Amino acid sequence: MAIDxxxxxxxxxxxxxxxxxxxxxxDSLKHQARERMKSGILADKEMERLGRALMELDIxxxxxxxxxxxxxxxxxVRDGLDEIVDSVVDRLLNPERWAEEADQ
Amino acid sequence: xxxxxxxxxxxxxxxDRILDKGILLNTDLIISVAGIPLxxxxxxxxxxxxxxMLEYGIMQDWDEAQRAVAMKETEIDRPALxxxxxxxxxxxxxxxxxxxxxxxxxxxxxxxxxxxxxxxRKMPSEVLFEVYYEEIKxxxxxxxxxxxxxxxxxxxxxxxxxxxxxxxxKDSEALRKVLEDAIKAKGLSLAENLAFxxxxxxxxxFLEQEEEVHHSGQMWHxxxxxxxxxxxxxxxxxxxxxxxKRLCWWYDFERKLLLEIPSEKLQHVTVQNVQFGSAPVEExxxxxxxxxxxxxxxxxxxxxxxxxxxxxxxxGELTKEHEAGRGMETCPRCGRKATRADLLVNxxxxxxxxSHRIQ
Numbered sequence: 001m002a003i004d005x006x007x008x009x010x011x012x013x014x015x016x017x018x019x020x021x022x023x024x025x026x027d028s029l030k031h032q033a034r035e036r037m038k039s040g041i042l043a044d045k046e047m048e049r050l051g052r053a054l055m056e057l058d059i060x061x062x063x064x065x066x067x068x069x070x071x072x073x074x075x076x077v078r079d080g081l082d083e084i085v086d087s088v089v090d091r092l093l094n095p096e097r098w099a100e101e102a103d104q
Numbered sequence: 105x106x107x108x109x110x111x112x113x114x115x116x117x118x119x120d121r122i123l124d125k126g127i128l129l130n131t132d133l134i135i136s137v138a139g140i141p142l143x144x145x146x147x148x149x150x151x152x153x154x155x156x157m158l159e160y161g162i163m164q165d166w167d168e169a170q171r172a173v174a175m176k177e178t179e180i181d182r183p184a185l186x187x188x189x190x191x192x193x194x195x196x197x198x199x200x201x202x203x204x205x206x207x208x209x210x211x212x213x214x215x216x217x218x219x220x221x222x223x224x225r226k227m228p229s230e231v232l233f234e235v236y237y238e239e240i241k242x243x244x245x246x247x248x249x250x251x252x253x254x255x256x257x258x259x260x261x262x263x264x265x266x267x268x269x270x271x272x273x274k275d276s277e278a279l280r281k282v283l284e285d286a287i288k289a290k291g292l293s294l295a296e297n298l299a300f301x302x303x304x305x306x307x308x309x310f311l312e313q314e315e316e317v318h319h320s321g322q323m324w325h326x327x328x329x330x331x332x333x334x335x336x337x338x339x340x341x342x343x344x345x346x347x348x349k350r351l352c353w354w355y356d357f358e359r360k361l362l363l364e365i366p367s368e369k370l371q372h373v374t375v376q377n378v379q380f381g382s383a384p385v386e387e388x389x390x391x392x393x394x395x396x397x398x399x400x401x402x403x404x405x406x407x408x409x410x411x412x413x414x415x416x417x418x419x420g421e422l423t424k425e426h427e428a429g430r431g432m433e434t435c436p437r438c439g440r441k442a443t444r445a446d447l448l449v450n451x452x453x454x455x456x457x458x459s460h461r462i463q
Contacts, residue, residue: 024115024116024119027116027119028116028119028120028123031116031120031123031153032123032153032154032155035124035153035155036154036155039155039158041158042171043175045175046171046174046175049174078115081115082112082113082114082115082116083112084115085113085114085115085117085118086112086113086114089113089118090113
């Protein structure tokens with residue numbers, strides 16, 4: 001599956017790709033932050049700071065997306081990447097499909 | 105409305121799973137060409153979320169130390185203000201900082217308060233530049249070339265003792281306006297159209313009273329020094345100045361004069377090919393002959409040829425003047441005094457000595 005980058009507007013496409021990667025990293029960091037908070041090691045003050053920093057990051061990303069008008073293209077890139085992962089995972093989990101595809 | 109759950113796996117699901125479980129990679133790799141091993145790679149990699157790392161007891165000390173450091177850092181997000189002081193305006197901006205070998209635009213937030221102008225950096229927190237309005241004599245917007253090649257407007261402040269502070273923001277005009285209003289609100293006035301002392305690259309503070317620079321330029325100088333009892337030579341970067349009193353060379357790195365020759369001691373100047381260091385390449389250099397006591401000495405400079413020719417001309421005019429003034433020489437055979445030109449062209453009228461060139 002090809003990632004669909006709008007050719008008419010390379011700047012938007014490229015920016016969309018970069019922002020999509022930034023968002024993916026942010027989501028991963030958020031997940032890890034949740035894990036750390038659940039573990040109970042962090043002090044209240046640390047959790048407060050962590051939460052605020054992530055929230056500020058969220059706001060900054062949303063602002064950039066809106067400013068550049070790339071909300072849609074970022075979503076497109078992310079959906080595209082998710083579909084690739086889905087199909088790869090699907091194949092890895094179901095080796096019997098390989099045979100089916102080979103038959104075709 | 106029923107909650108639904110998409111069975112589709114997303115990239116983030118995959119990443120979260122990977123980071124939660126952790127990856128361990130242990131690889132030995134040899135890259136060889138034509139059967140000969142050339143590169144060796146010994147790779148040990150562990151990638152996981154911090155929680156997983158801690159579970160396995162990896163990086164525990166580091167985690168604690170890092171968090172302790174972060175806790176200590178009290179976040180200061182604005183400069184400390186005095187009593188009755190409040191911020192009128194703030195904008196991101198840069199200030200030209202030049203001290204010793206450090207020359208650079210330092211970035212921070214410019215704050216205009218009712219008392220002073222402050223440039224403040226958040227992390228690590230520091231006041232980079234501050235000036236009270238009483239110290240500002242005048243200000244002006246100047247167009248300057250930026251090193252990126254564009255021209256941009258900078259705000260120059262003339263301070264006491266004729267220091268000039270250079271500031272820049274995206275909209276320097278707006279900064280100037282706000283700053284002017286703040287200064288006027290304090291009841292202070294600014295001088296109009298005051299001549300700014302233009303900051304020249306160097307001439308350092310070596311100039312004496314009533315000394316003027318006639319010619320100056322960047323110039324490499326072959327410096328001799330003693331090492332292990334031998335004289336060694338080294339080319340050093342600097343600036344050459346010809347003033348109405350002397351020829352002197354300023355060493356950029358140590359910021360001092362390493363060489364000065366009173367202009368009446370200058371004898372001769374020429375541009376010649378000189379071997380550079382131990383390289384077999386010859387480069388055009390400026391050779392200056394001068395007298396120190398009774399001895400004749402030679403110094404060697406180099407830069408691009410055009411500027412060398414210019415220097416040759418400038419110093420040449422000077423040495424010619426000297427020759428015209430006291431061009432007396434003695435006949436090498438009988439010791440009769442005569443002008444040098446007369447001796448060289450016509451020979452000695454007493455003993456009949458003639459220059460080898462004429463013979």
